[in-house]
Amino acid sequence: MSYETLNIDRKDKGIVWVTINNPPANALSDNLMNDFERLIEELSTDKSARVVVLASANEKIFVAGADLKGMISGGSNVAGKDSAIAAQSGHMQKCFDQFATLPIPVVASINGHALGGGCELAMACDFRIMAQGRGKIGLTEVSLGLIPGAGGTQRMTRLLGRAKATELIFFSKRLDAEEAEAIGLINKATTPETLEEETLAFAEELAEGAVRAMGLAKEAINAAEGSIEEGLEIEAKAFEGTFKTGEPGIGLAAFFQRKKANFLPKK
Numbered sequence: 001m002s003y004e005t006l007n008i009d010r011k012d013k014g015i016v017w018v019t020i021n022n023p024p025a026n027a028l029s030d031n032l033m034n035d036f037e038r039l040i041e042e043l044s045t046d047k048s049a050r051v052v053v054l055a056s057a058n059e060k061i062f063v064a065g066a067d068l069k070g071m072i073s074g075g076s077n078v079a080g081k082d083s084a085i086a087a088q089s090g091h092m093q094k095c096f097d098q099f100a101t102l103p104i105p106v107v108a109s110i111n112g113h114a115l116g117g118g119c120e121l122a123m124a125c126d127f128r129i130m131a132q133g134r135g136k137i138g139l140t141e142v143s144l145g146l147i148p149g150a151g152g153t154q155r156m157t158r159l160l161g162r163a164k165a166t167e168l169i170f171f172s173k174r175l176d177a178e179e180a181e182a183i184g185l186i187n188k189a190t191t192p193e194t195l196e197e198e199t200l201a202f203a204e205e206l207a208e209g210a211v212r213a214m215g216l217a218k219e220a221i222n223a224a225e226g227s228i229e230e231g232l233e234i235e236a237k238a239f240e241g242t243f244k245t246g247e248p249g250i251g252l253a254a255f256f257q258r259k260k261a262n263f264l265p266k267k
């Protein structure tokens with residue numbers, strides 16, 4: 001199968017190396033989301049696939065999150081409740097959950113910024129390996145007047161606990177690889193030069209193991225964390241609710257003007 005925004009490299013030992021290539025920022029555009037869905041479909045019937053690696057073709061960005069530019073240029077009314085961003089969020093939630101429930105290990109190889117939906121995608125993977133010094137990872141949505149709407153509120157809380165997740169989400173914290181490793185948001189920080197080689201070695205070690213057992217363990221681990229479905233539904237409703245607050249209009253305008261948003265009421 002061929003994809004518009006993904007390059008697929010089938011390596012030895014059943015490793016499917018997926019490189020995201022959606023310039024300029026690997027934003028989660030409709031094209032990329034459609035390709036992810038087709039990829040999941042392809043992988044779910046491919047018995048030779050043992051481990052999936054998600055990587056990026058962009059030098060300093062893994063994935064920059066929801067396609068903010070596409071939203072604005074698409075004429076979407078960010079203050080209106082029928083915003084296309086809300087639809088995009090629901091689409092992303094479903095799609096990322098399919099990576100989280102894929103019955104083989106999935107590894108994110110994070111070479112640069114993994115912000116907003118980029119962080120949410122990485123958290124839907126089983127492992128995160130990140131290069132130091134090229135970019136930051138974090139849920140940045142609140143700085144735009146939005147909330148994480150692709151599973152981030154659920155997955156970060158499960159990964160890090162409520163106290164840390166609240167702090168990182170409310171302050172839209174962007175962490176470097178060392179900070180992210182220290183709190184367990186990523187599994188391993190590497191140098192930029194060794195990221196690919198270390199990710200491949202890690203994926204090979206997984207691929208040499210009993211990947212079917214890992215898939216079944218994944219199903220049970222997901223259940224141990226409690227059902228995510230209800231949380232995702234509440235997150236989707238809360239995400240839609242942001243469009244009734246007027247804050248996304250301020251946050252998104254500031255982003256494109258390259259300014260810090262000021263959400264204080266006008267005097």
Ligand code: COA
Pocket residue numbers: 024025027061064065066067068069070113115116117140141144146
């Ligand atoms: N959606 C669409 N386009 C995006 C984007 C996004 N999420 N993030 C970046 N871009 C675009 C920029 O508008 C810019 O386009 P231009 O060259 O046409 O002006 C291009 O990608 C490069 O981004 P730029 O900001 O100039 O690069 P940078 O190296 O200074 O910073 C980031 C890179 C990723 C740190 C920065 O773009 C950023 O913070 N993006 C938003 C991340 C975010 O909060 N995502 C959550 C969305 S809910």
